[in-house]
Amino acid sequence: MIRNDAEYKRVLQQIEEGRAHFHAQRASFQEQGVPAEAADIALQATESFLLGLEEDAAAYLNAKNGHLAPLDDLKHIGRWLVHARIARGLSQKELAERLGVSEAQVSRDERNEYAKVGVDRAQAILDALGVSLRIVEERPVLIPGAEGAAYTIPFEPHGVSVAGSEVDSELYRIAGNFRAKKNLSPEKSRQIAHALNHLLNSLSDDDVPATRQE
Missing domain, CATH: 1.10.260.40 (lambda repressor-like DNA-binding domains)
Structure with missing residues (x-):
């Protein structure tokens, strides 16, 4: 876990060096004729480690920005x-x-x-x-354009923003799911969260479909 700017800089350096080594190793496997599937398995531990560092860096940056x-x-x-x-x-x-x-x-x-x-x-x-922690009840609602996919979102926004504009933190979790599935960068994940926030804010109440009933 990253706790200050000095640790953040060290982690960024680790990520940069780790990614360079990762790509060099993959290129070496290709030159040796190692099948892509076997190379993926061999590099899986390194990839997981780097993704963990990137998640830590993204979490610190979000907190640093007040989210x-x-x-x-x-x-x-x-x-x-x-x-x-x-x-x-x-x-x-x-x-x-x-x-x-x-x-x-x-x-x-x-x-x-x-x-x-x-x-x-x-x-x-x-x-x-000077921070309040509250528990909110949640219910599944439909996100427009998601082809009927249901996500759990609280009755009221519970994103916390100490400084700057607020983006519902639930959207960061949704964006994080996209990131994990598509192997996106932390910055791309944040862009997705802000895009979702902009989309939801642009909709009128009449545009939001009825809540799915169990």
């Missing part, structure tokens, strides 16, 4: 709290001062992604950040 993804699972609240600090534009030192603890304590907690954080501790961090 918080929805918290779908309380087991991941630690990672979400780190992104909340980043979205608020606070350093670990500034959060430590607000919490009345040492910077080393915050650094250690974030490095461990607030492992086994309790309710009181999590609430104290939210209060220090």
Whole structure:
């Protein structure tokens, strides 16, 4: 997980070097006449590692731009709290001062992604950040132009934007699904999210089809 700009720069360097090595290895396999399917299997671990780095980089950049993804699972609240600090534009030192603890304590907690954080501790961090966490009921609705495909979207938008224009964070998750299936770049995934947001905002209430009933 990326926690600051220095780590972000190092990860970008890792991605650049890793991609260069990945393509060089694939080219080497081709020169040796290795079947494409066998090459894919041999490079699968490297590809998964690089995709993980790219996901981390995209998540950090989104948080840096003030966007918080929805918290779908309380087991991941630690990672979400780190992104909340980043979205608020606070350093670990500034959060430590607000919490009345040492910077080393915050650094250690974030490095461990607030492992086994309790309710009181999590609430104290939210209060220090000035961030509210709410649970919303969800229902399946139809997205126009998706040929009847149903996606789960909350009754009310729950995208969080601390700075800049808000894009419903549910759209980032949908775009992420496209990215995973089509092996798109993080930037392309973000463009898809903004395009979906623009499409939905351009529709009138009368354009949205009725909710599918179970």
